[in-house]
Amino acid sequence: MPLLSPSPTPVPPAPPKTVGWLTVLRLPHCGRSLFGTLVGRLPLGMAPVALLMAVEAEDGSLAYGAALAAAFGLAVAAGQPLLGRFVDRAGQTVPLVVGAVISALALASIAVVGTGEPHLAMTAALLAGLAAPPLEAALRSLWVRLVPTPSHLRAAYALDSGSQELVYVAGPLLATCIATWAGPTLALAATAALGLTGALTVAAGAPSRAWRPRPDRRGGLLGALQPPTLRLLLLALAAVGASLGALHVAALATADRYDTSWLAGAMPAALSVGALIGSAVYTLRPWHACLGTQLVLTGAGFTLTWLPLCLDPPPPIGLALVLLPGLFFGPLLTAAYLAIDAVARPGMVTESYSWLVSAFGVGTAAGTALAGPWGGSWIVPAVTAAIALGLLHLVRHRLTHRTQILPL
Structure with a gap:
């Protein structure tokens, strides 16, 4: 009677491979x-x-x-x-x-x-x-x-969200x-x-x-805005944009209070530098949290890091503190890109991303307008960030099971 060979020990799946920005840039x-x-x-x-x-x-x-x-x-x-x-x-x-x-x-x-x-x-x-x-x-x-691969896509989105800060x-x-x-x-x-x-x-x-274009593209009056999850996500990102718009007014008001005109441009630039660093750190290793959790955690970090600025610290400390929201802004934006990929209607990905650009633009303008009557108070970006966090919690609950198990 032939001896039965022992069943092979199952090999656990390999963890997602870390892909850096240089790897992405070297691709054709x-x-x-x-x-x-x-x-x-x-x-x-x-x-x-x-x-x-x-x-x-x-x-x-x-x-x-x-x-x-x-x-x-x-x-x-x-x-x-x-x-x-x-x-x-x-x-x-x-x-x-x-x-x-x-x-x-x-x-x-x-x-x-x-x-x-x-x-x-x-x-x-x-x-x-x-x-x-x-x-x-x-x-x-x-x-x-x-x-x-999905790992390359995650790195590409992080590179995208970080490098776009250079535009501004x-x-x-x-x-x-x-x-x-x-x-x-x-x-x-x-x-x-x-x-x-x-x-x-x-x-x-x-x-x-x-x-x-995809041949299975389905139209409609709302177009890419048909998915409720996408609409909620865009509202959340508009609130994030409002924080950035309010930042410019708050930086200008801070520069006037301390008679340091250079601070009006340096503070928004510091947030952009923070976003670039945050996006790079996000790329260094896979994050195993589900996509909805990533949105909420990065949104929470973005919200909490505005609070020290509400104490109106002097210029050197304030300039350093503005880096902190940026550290979370880059990863938050990257997770938002992945979420849009997951919930966008077939054949409407470009329009969905275009709505993201619009949401940020309208939110930034609204935040700038709102911060004016408040005299450039740092409370305004903190409050709008908190609104964004609340909306991101709703997005997390609406994300489908397929979305939440995306390999990230």
């Missing part, structure tokens, strides 16, 4: 796609500053300059979902190229004609914002096709330097040229040209 097309997206999105940080300085150079009022900058920002928030839906229906090439050309021509027209005619300048600013190509959303719909640090700084040294006209022209160059870099790449 990843570095070019990310670089083109960042360059193409620089106008989002440059245009408001360039418009303000252009009005100032022509002896216009601060209120007029702020209105032009606000019109551009709100138009971007309105145009992104529309162009994102266009991408999901027609592919990436036409929306990215046509949008970039129209937006660049609108900004260039302000550079040539000036801001002396308010109606013309306002129309051009609105058109430039509405036509701004949805590069951020387009890249996130490409990542899943550019990387081979480098953009205003670049616009200010060009306007100071060469005049606001050249700053507007450079803004237009960079936006067009970045968009064409992405659109000319093989992954973007090969990207096709």
